[in-house]
Amino acid sequence: DSIANQIAAGEVVQRPASVVKELLENSVDAQAKTIQVIIREAGKTLIQIIDDGNGMSETDARMSFERHATSKIRSSDDLFRIRTMGFRGEALASIAAVAQVELRTRRSDASRTADELGTLIRIEGSEIKTQESVSCLPGTNILVKNLFFNVPARRNFLKTNSVEMRHILDEFQRIALAHPEVGFSLYHNDSEIYNLQAGKLSRRIVDLFGKQYREQLAYCEEETPYVNVRGYIGKPEFARKTRGEQFFFVNSRFVKHNYLHHAVVGAYEGMIQDGSHPFYVLFIDIDPSHIDINIHPTKTEIKFDDERSVYAIVMAAVRKAVGVYNL
Numbered sequence: 001d002s003i004a005n006q007i008a009a010g011e012v013v014q015r016p017a018s019v020v021k022e023l024l025e026n027s028v029d030a031q032a033k034t035i036q037v038i039i040r041e042a043g044k045t046l047i048q049i050i051d052d053g054n055g056m057s058e059t060d061a062r063m064s065f066e067r068h069a070t071s072k073i074r075s076s077d078d079l080f081r082i083r084t085m086g087f088r089g090e091a092l093a094s095i096a097a098v099a100q101v102e103l104r105t106r107r108s109d110a111s112r113t114a115d116e117l118g119t120l121i122r123i124e125g126s127e128i129k130t131q132e133s134v135s136c137l138p139g140t141n142i143l144v145k146n147l148f149f150n151v152p153a154r155r156n157f158l159k160t161n162s163v164e165m166r167h168i169l170d171e172f173q174r175i176a177l178a179h180p181e182v183g184f185s186l187y188h189n190d191s192e193i194y195n196l197q198a199g200k201l202s203r204r205i206v207d208l209f210g211k212q213y214r215e216q217l218a219y220c221e222e223e224t225p226y227v228n229v230r231g232y233i234g235k236p237e238f239a240r241k242t243r244g245e246q247f248f249f250v251n252s253r254f255v256k257h258n259y260l261h262h263a264v265v266g267a268y269e270g271m272i273q274d275g276s277h278p279f280y281v282l283f284i285d286i287d288p289s290h291i292d293i294n295i296h297p298t299k300t301e302i303k304f305d306d307e308r309s310v311y312a313i314v315m316a317a318v319r320k321a322v323g324v325y326n327l
């Protein structure tokens with residue numbers, strides 16, 4: 001029922017940025033090549049995501065709002081085989097419990113069973129208002145309006161637009177970094193914030209953070225049977241006092257990891273001042289059976305079964321790359 005949905009929604013949807021994150025992950029999971037994000041008032045009144053991914057059939061579209069109907073977890077072993085970003089099947093149900101949602105979706109040619117017509121579903125506070133066939137582009141176009149319209153306590157708890165927008169930008173940047181092969185654009189109140197062409201990771205970093213990064217990056221790579229590390233690190237003199245531009249992705253998922261951060265900083269020893277933080281974007285790829293993703297929806301923590309090895313390999317990779325500057 002809708003109260004249970006609202007309570008469960010609180011776990012997944014804490015603020016507009018959580019909606020942006022879940023919807024972007026869905027578009028990536030649907031193999032979109034380009035994803036457009038349109039935001040109004042820091043997501044408080046509108047979050048719209050348009051993708052050119054696989055789209056959904058009418059039945060799947062309806063099912064996508066049912067909690068756990070689409071869960072990819074059938075046994076506890078499945079938790080260790082997760083390859084898609086989403087796996088709980090509760091994001092759309094949660095969002096629809098606390099917002100006014102309009103979904104247009106149509107299966108694309110890529111999904112083998114292309115449809116001529118798409119499906120429109122309107123749902124407000126878990127209540128289906130409309131379900132009909134419509135003509136629309138292949139892919140998925142979803143609007144989330146007036147977040148927490150039916151939960152005043154939550155709506156009043158939201159921070160200023162600039163704070164909420166900062167959270168949205170953080171989520172957007174993480175997903176855009178994790179998927180340089182996908183084109184992304186972001187608009188806020190009709191102004192273009194980003195227009196990122198699909199391409200290489202180095203280009204994505206420069207497009208996201210600025211031209212000044214172009215000459216500051218060193219490629220970093222280390223392959224072992226247990227784990228592969230690759231990405232870019234910044235020159236030592238490019239290290240900053242403020243933390244923020246450090247990114248670890250484990251199997252494409254953004255994670256925070258203080259212990260591994262320490263490994264990176266350690267690799268710069270003697271080259272950066274105490275208390276300054278090097279720039280890095282590092283991808284750690286590992287067999288999912290060696291990691292434990294905290295299954296709490298909003299957690300970004302992860303455990304490795306052999307953390308010390310990952311530490312050593314990350315440090316070795318970064319040390320080699322830092323050495324480039326010392327030739």
Ligand code: ADP
Binds near residue numbers: 055065085087089
């Ligand atoms: P999860 O991602 O954990 O499966 P969600 O609630 O986020 O759960 O999405 C439910 C289902 O709806 C997904 O598993 C997927 O099948 C479908 N879906 C959601 N968004 C899209 C999209 N943009 N394109 C295609 N299918 C989608």
Ligand code: MG
Binds near residue numbers: 025026085086087
């Ligand atoms: Mg999802």
